Amino acid sequence: MNILYVILTSICSIVALFVLTKLMGNRQLSQMSMFDYINGITIGSIAAEFATNLENPLHSFTAMVVYALAAIGISLCTCHSIKLRKFFNGQPLVLYSHNKLYKKNLACAKMDINEFLTQCRIAGYFDLNQLESAILETNGQVSFLPLAEQRPITASDLGVTLQPEVLPYYVVLDGKLIDANLQASGRDEKWLEKELHALGMTQLSDIFFAAIDTKGKLYAIPMLEEKRQHNCFE
Structure with missing residues (x-):
C-alpha cells in the first residue's frame, strides 16, 4: 500500500512541478539568475520530499507552492523596478577593456585568469589583442566585443543591400x-x-x-x- 502511495504522490509531484514551472517560466540553466537557480534546486528537493513523505505530503506541497509564488512575485517586481532588478539579478561586470584586465572585478566574479582565458578560447579568441572588451553578464556568461578590425565584415560595410531574411x-x-x-x-x-x-x-x-x-x-x-x-x- 505504501508503494502505491509513493507512486501516486510522485505522479502528483511531477504534475505540480510542471504546472509551477510553466507559471514561473522555463528558462535554460545558463539564463537563470542566482535566485532562479537556488529556487529551482529547493523546489526540486521539496518535490522529492513530497513524493516520499507518507505522513504529511500536504506540508511539502504547500512549501512548493510558496516557493513558486515567491519566484513569480520576484519576477513581476524585477520587471517593474530597476532597483529590485539590480538587487536580485546583479549587474554586468567589466572584466577586460582597452587592453586592461580588472583583477578586482575578476575576484568579484569568482574567476581567476586561467578561467577567463578559457572563456576567451571557447568564444574563439586565443589572443587578447583581438578583444576590445569582455563583460560578465548577470546569467554567468561572458560576452565579448572584438576590436573593429577583428570583427567579420558585414554587408553594410560593403554597401550591399540584402533581402530580408524569413524563417523557414x-x-x-x-x-x-x-x-x-x-x-x-x-x-x-x-x-x-x-x-x-x-x-x-x-x-x-x-x-x-x-x-x-x-x-x-x-x-x-x-x-x-x-x-x-x-x-x-x-
Whole structure:
C-alpha cells in the first residue's frame, strides 16, 4: 500500500512541478539568475520530499507552492523596478577593456585568469589583442566585443543591400505533414508532391525532415533506419 502511495504522490509531484514551472517560466540553466537557480534546486528537493513523505505530503506541497509564488512575485517586481532588478539579478561586470584586465572585478566574479582565458578560447579568441572588451553578464556568461578590425565584415560595410531574411517553414517532421506550416508558406500539397517527386521522394513516410528554406526552395532529408558504424568522436 505504501508503494502505491509513493507512486501516486510522485505522479502528483511531477504534475505540480510542471504546472509551477510553466507559471514561473522555463528558462535554460545558463539564463537563470542566482535566485532562479537556488529556487529551482529547493523546489526540486521539496518535490522529492513530497513524493516520499507518507505522513504529511500536504506540508511539502504547500512549501512548493510558496516557493513558486515567491519566484513569480520576484519576477513581476524585477520587471517593474530597476532597483529590485539590480538587487536580485546583479549587474554586468567589466572584466577586460582597452587592453586592461580588472583583477578586482575578476575576484568579484569568482574567476581567476586561467578561467577567463578559457572563456576567451571557447568564444574563439586565443589572443587578447583581438578583444576590445569582455563583460560578465548577470546569467554567468561572458560576452565579448572584438576590436573593429577583428570583427567579420558585414554587408553594410560593403554597401550591399540584402533581402530580408524569413524563417523557414517545417512542412514534414518524422514522416508527417505539418499542414498548417504548408498553408502558412503559401503552398499546397500539390506543390509539395511535385517538389518531393523532383527530389526522388514519393512517400511522406520516407521523409524524416523537410522544410521550405528562406529562398522558397524545398529541401528534404530521407528517413534512414540503419545505424552509422563509424564514430569520429571515439
